[in-house]
Amino acid sequence: MAAKRRTAASPDPRTDCSREGLRKAVLDNLFYATGHAQENAARGDWYTAVAYTVRDRMLKAWVQGIERIAADGDVRCVAYLSAEFLIGPQLGANMLALGITEPMREALASLGQDLDAIVFHEPEPGLGNGGLGRLAACFMDSLATLGVPAIGYGIRYEFGMFRQAIEDGAQVELADKWLRRPFPWELPRGGQQYEVRLGGKTHMETAPDGTLRVQWTPAKTVTACAHDIPVVGHGGTHCNLLRLWRAEAVEAFDFSTFNAGEYFSSVHDKIFSETITKVLYPNDDPYQGKQLRLGQQYLFVSASLQDMLHIHHSLGKPLETFHTTFAIQLNDTHPAVAVAELMRLLVDVHGMDWDTAWSVTTQTFAYTNHTLLPEALEKWPLPLFAEVLPRHLEIVYEINRRFLESVTAAHPEDPDLARRLSLIDETSPRFVRMAHLATVGSKAVNGVAALHSELLKRDVLGDLAAFFPEKFTNVTNGVTPRRWLALCNPALAACISNRIGTRWQDHFEEEIIRLEEFADDPDFQAQWQAAKLTNKQRLTHLAKTILRVELDPAALFDVQVKRIHEYKRQHLNVLRVIALYNRLRRNPGMDFVPRAVIFGGKAAPAYYLAKQIILLVNRVAEVVNTDPAVAGRLRVAFVPNFNVRSGQVIYPAADLSQQISLAGKEASGTGNMKFGINGAVTIGTLDGANVEMRACVGEENFFLFGLTTDEVQAVQRAGYSPAAHLEGNPELAEALDQIRSGVFSRGDAGCFRPLVDNLLHRDEYLVLADFASYMDCQDRAARTYADPAAWTRMSILNVARLGMFSSDRSIREYCRNIWNVPVE
Ligand code: B1N
Known part of the structure; x- marks a missing residue:
């Protein structure tokens, strides 16, 4: 009262x-x-x-x-296990x-x-590399908005993704001290702590009831401490949890060694423990078999499963029904050791029989694959795996023994099948294949775009898909329209809401299509153009203050921001810029649509060619931006330290979105969607989700170029010769020659040799093969841009027709087809 x-x-x-x-x-x-x-x-x-x-x-x-x-034990809770959650700034x-x-x-x-200045002040938690980590964050946003109970489980890295500085054109990595000031959005949960064991040996022991049980005597034990971040859904009524684990020493000081005067070794254990969650590995695709990385994966997986078992137990439900309490999604194979860990917890710790435990396990997990690059599939060398997780290796062997028995029984006609399907790659030094472990241990496996899921079934995981056809499915990625339109693009959001109200924010697919009817409305077009101009001015201001590069907001803003990778082909984009530059120099009076070509993205610190590409972009920018012959009609800018925050400024300002990976290499892409729903038109290949985006917006509203997946495979089978593409294309030959001879390296002819040699003699990603088609397509884009009404119509139709790329749609599909969880 x-x-x-x-x-x-x-x-x-x-x-x-x-x-x-x-x-x-x-x-x-x-x-x-x-x-x-x-x-x-x-x-x-x-x-x-x-x-x-x-x-x-x-x-x-x-x-x-x-x-x-x-x-509420009746509602199945989603547990999204991911080594990365790139949540971005939280306040806004x-x-x-x-x-x-x-x-x-x-x-x-x-x-x-x-308020805007205060919002912009927030340091962002860089707890992810790129698309995969950001996808996890978009999914958490959608789960909360749709009111689906969910916990995201991950790692609280003390240092997230490195901060990228550009010094004299080259990438320099700086530590990301995002916790220098306390992070206001987390609550450390003293009550949620679990011990995680590492290393050591196993032996058999007789349990009190007479049965034999395996005992694991670890070499080390560390404590995982929960830090919770709230994820509030649109409207503020539903809130889910992001639970990130930090490693801590079980005991801060080993007092016996301390008393013996061994000060340094007594502190050693504390240091070792805390090292586990110290830093995010900054490699997105190529996988590196580092012992500490396996320790990170296991720490967060073990703590998360113990936490789920604790919650399940507190509901008073029997252990055999664990899968009715949780649906666990494995975000790539980074948490795939969970399959073995759940078996260990059920069998070794809780005494469940193997068959029941396996049934619970395979009804609990589902696995999302995110890559088509075979070299990016995680495989742990057996000796390393055995050293960190001796008991789990035994469990993997036992899973494999039973699995291969079923394989041989089902396909006696194919004696080689067991080798191909095995969880163990027998080539020396022998490896654990994590994608195989995840697939065998899950009830569903999905790719992240229609094309990717097809290629997974056909090539990358072909044998597994043939053996488990019912497991394989697709869920095309999506992005949250809250952060990636309503929040980052207030100008366009207001323009949209003025016409169709605000319901698009949480019913994107249903509502945004209503913009279609205004595509040719001159008033609406004018408002649309004004919004775009505002956003281009915002980016122009940013470029001026941080880069001292003067962009012209009237120019075509042509943008490629994403991780730097050969398969993403930023170097194809640079070759194009050089060719345009040469045309302008040769013919200064030509009809030329002014362009601002904007790049951004980080290279993995050890990825030499990716770093060469960054240097090349900056060197080309230096030449082009200062050449009076160009007179500002072509500008190049490399925005340093591309992250969620700068993405929120960059995506809304783009006219043209560069999605130019070699067909068959990009699993999905999600930047393509962020650009698209902010009114950029895509120039792209038939790769990843581009294929579905093009089908949605209509082929007349998408600039398509390049070889298809099948053509790429045919070229590679026939034996690809980059040199052949130089002969018929003097523009391309000239551009490469200029790079080689030092035109873009202040006269230093050796500077870009590794990059040029690679393109001339290897060119694994067929840059030269797609160059001519890319140039033609760029010319078409420029001609269309010169007609503002035609371009604006395309831009509006892109937004109107990209409704399915909301992560709300993706999450509904996961709920219905994979998790079996009710959703509106
Ligand atoms: O995942 C994104 C996709 O949209 C991209 O196409 C895909 O490249 C990206 C190891 C990765 N795949 N694999 C990774 C990240 C971190 C790491 O340590 C691999 N990231 C992707 C979302 O589906």
Whole structure:
């Protein structure tokens, strides 16, 4: 009664979302959380005060979300296991979800503060490399928005993805100290800690009931500590959990060694333990067999499964029904050791018989594959695996023994099949094939775009797919329209909402198609163009302040931002820029649509050719941007440290989205979707999700070029010769020659030799083969851009018809086809 009276008279200061309530709360937090009075608070202090104010307004839904999972055993909870969650800045997204952006903006304005500047101040947790980690974050957003109970389990890296600086044109990696200031969106959960064992030996022991059980005596034990981040759905009612594990020493000090005077070795254990979650491996595709990485994977998998078993147990349900409490999704094979770990927990720790445990396990897991590059499939050398996880290796052997028995029984006619399907690759030094372990241990396996799923079945996992045809399926990726349109592009969002209302934010596929009818409406076109111009000005400002490069907002903004990789072919883009430059120089009076070519992306620190590509982009920029013959009609910019935050500025400003990977190499791509829903038109190959995007927007609204997957395979079978493509193409020969001779390396002829030699003699990704077709297609794009009404129509139709690329649609498909979880 008393509480009720207070609500009526004066609202709760911690949940009040009125302008005045927010103003008071921000001031209160400014003083009590940062210890600063208004007069001497810095931008970071204001950020902290605003973040705590928003967090307070999320806590009720947050606590209810946890309680719901822990109390309702009838609803299957999704556990999304991922080594990466690239969640991006939180403040803006959370205010949007709660619907308090505008009152907060006004509250801060009344205090003389600019909300946008405060939002921009937030350091972002770079807990992922790129698409795979960002996908996990989009999926968490959609799960919460759709009201599906879910926990994301991952790793709280102390240092996330490195910060990229460009020094004299080259990439330099700097440590990402995102935790220098406390991260306001996490709550350390002292109560949720689990011990994780590593190394050591196993032996058989007789249990009290007389049965034999395996005992694992580890060499080391570390503690995994939970840190929870709330994921609030659109509308603010449903909140899920992102639970990230940090490794800690079981005991900070080994006192016996300490007392013996061995100070350094006593600290050693603490250091070893904390090293496990110290840093994210910054390689996206090529896999590296590093012992510490296996330790990271196992730590978060083991802690997560122990946590799930704890929750399951607290519901009072029998262990055999574990799969009715949780549906576990393996985001690539990084958490695939979970298959062996769940078996270990069920059989060794809880005494379940093998067959029942295997039945529970294979009803629990599903596995998403994210790559078509065979060299990117994870395989752990047996000696390394045995050293870190001796018991798990025995379990893998036993899974494999039973599996191969069934293989031989089913296909006596193919004696080689067992070798091809085996969980163990027998080539020396012998490896555990993690994709095989994940497939055998899961009830469903999916690729991330239609083409990718087909190629998985045909090539990469062909034998497994033939053996388990019922397991293989597709779920095309999607991106959240909240962050990737409503939040990052307020100008376009307002333009859209003025016509069709705001329901598109959480019913994207259903609503956004309604824009189609306005595609030729001159008023709407004018508003659309104005929104794009605003965004281009925003990016122009960024380029000017951080790069001192002057872009022209009237130019065609032509953008390629993504990880730097040969298969993504940023060098094809650069060759094109050089060819355009040469045309302009030869013929300064030519009709030329002004272009701003913008690049961004990180190279794995040890990926030499990717780093050469970055240097080349910057060297070409240096020459082109300062050449008076070009007179600003062609500009090149490399935006350093591409991440979620800069993506939020870059995607909305693009006219043309470069999706130019070699067909058959990009599993899906998700940047293509982010560009598309922000009104960029795609120039691309028939690769990954481009194929489905083109089918949706219509072939007349997509700039297609390049070889198809089948043509690529045919060329490679016949024996590819890059040199053949030089003869008929003087523009290409000239560009390569200029790179080789030092035109773009201040006269240093040796500088780009590795890159040029690779293109001339190997060219694994058929850059030269696709060059002519790419140039033609670029010319078509420029001609279309010269007709603003035609271009704007294309841009509107792209947005209107890309509704299916909302991650809400992806998540619905996972719920219905894979997890068997109810969803609206
Ligand atoms: O996953 C994305 C896809 O859209 C991209 O096409 C795909 O390249 C990307 C090892 C990876 N595949 N594999 C990785 C990341 C980190 C790592 O340590 C591999 N990332 C992708 C989402 O489906």
